[in-house]
Each structure stands twice: as C-alpha cells, then as structure tokens.
Amino acid sequence: MTDDMLALARKSQREVVEKLGYDNIDFRHGYIQDIKTDLDRVAGYLEKNNINSATDYKHLNEEIERLKKELPLIEDNSIDVIVSNCVLNLVSDDKKHELFKEMFRVLKVGGRIAVSDIVSDEISPEHLKNDTHLWSGCLT
Numbered sequence: 703m704t705d706d707m708l709a710l711a712r713k714s715q716r717e718v719v720e721k722l723g724y725d726n727i728d729f730r731h732g733y734i735q736d737i738k739t740d741l742d743r744v745a746g747y748l749e750k751n752n753i754n755s756a757t758d759y760k761h762l763n764e765e766i767e768r769l770k771k772e773l774p775l776i777e778d779n780s781i782d783v784i785v786s787n788c789v790l791n792l793v794s795d796d797k798k799h800e801l802f803k804e805m806f807r808v809l810k811v812g813g814r815i816a817v818s819d820i821v822s823d824e825i826s827p828e829h830l831k832n833d834t835h836l837w838s839g840c841l842t
Contacts (some may be wrong), residue, residue, distance in 0.1 A: 705731075732775045735793050735801040738809060739766060781808045783816060789817040796812040 711729045719725040731741040747765050752758065782804050793801050805815060830836055 718766040730775050734789060735804060737776040737804050738770040740769060740773060743769050743773060747759040776808045778807055779810050782810055782813050784809065784813070785816045787818050790817060790821075795825070 707730055708729055715725075715727065715729065718727075723828070731735075731745075732739055733741075744762075744766060747762065751761070753762055790798075790801060
C-alpha cells in the first residue's frame with residue numbers, strides 16, 4: 703500500500719462505515735514482511751529528530767527496535783484471518799521467509815491464511831518473474 707492509498711483509505715473510512723453500518727477495519731502503516739514496525743510512529747520520531755550523523759542513525763535504529771518490542775504495529779497472537787489478494791507476491795523473494803514468519807507470529811492459535819496469490823514450493827525462474835503478461839496473474 704502506498705502512502706497515497708493509505709491516506710485515501712483512511713479518508714474514506716468514515717463514509718464507508720456510515721454506508722455499511724459497521725466499523726471493523728483498521729488501516730495501519732507498515733511492511734507486510736515486518737508488521738512489528740509501525741511506520742507512523744517511525745515517521746513521528748523522524749519529524750522530531752533530524753538524522754544528520756551515524757550517531758543519529760544509530761539512535762533511529764534503537765528507537766525502531768524499542769517500538770517493535772513495546773508498541774508493535776500488530777501484536778503477537780492477535781489475528782484470526784490474514785487475507786491476501788496478490789499482495790504477498792509483491793514481497794521480494796529474499797524477504798518471503800520474514801513475511802511468512804511474521805504472519806505466523808500474529809496469527810492466533812487456530813488462525814488461518816486465505817491466499818489468492820500464486821504459491822509455489824519451488825523458485826520461480828527469473829524469465830517468468832520478469833514477464834509483464836504474467837504480472838496480471840500475480841506471479842512474482
């Protein structure tokens with residue numbers, strides 16, 4: 703989700719709630735492969751703290767680690783169902799392990815994952831991943 707998409711979703715939420723009659727959606731800003739890091743909180747830190755040196759960068763990383771532990775974007779064992787409509791395929795291959803690790807971390811015991819992405823237990827060849835016609839089929 704881009705920043706613009708997130709802003710639009712949040713802006714439209716009240717109107718959708720009024721039309722549908724229920725409010726059970728929460729839009730959060732993070733990476734699906736790292737749903738401990740709350741990017742809105744990181745942005746708040748960056749607004750208050752200039753990053754001008756390696757020491758500043760070190761403090762930023764320390765703050766991110768603190769936030770992950772104390773105020774994770776998504777708590778452990780807190781989600782009943784994870785639904786993906788070709789979002790998982792947008793995560794690079796080198797981050798897929800972290801992605802599934804994070805999904806497992808947040809799922810409640812007995813929780814489930816509903817995936818409409820293309821899933822394979824084998825590495826996809828680069829020529830298939832780079833074929834623009836296959837992108838509509840969510841192969842990445």
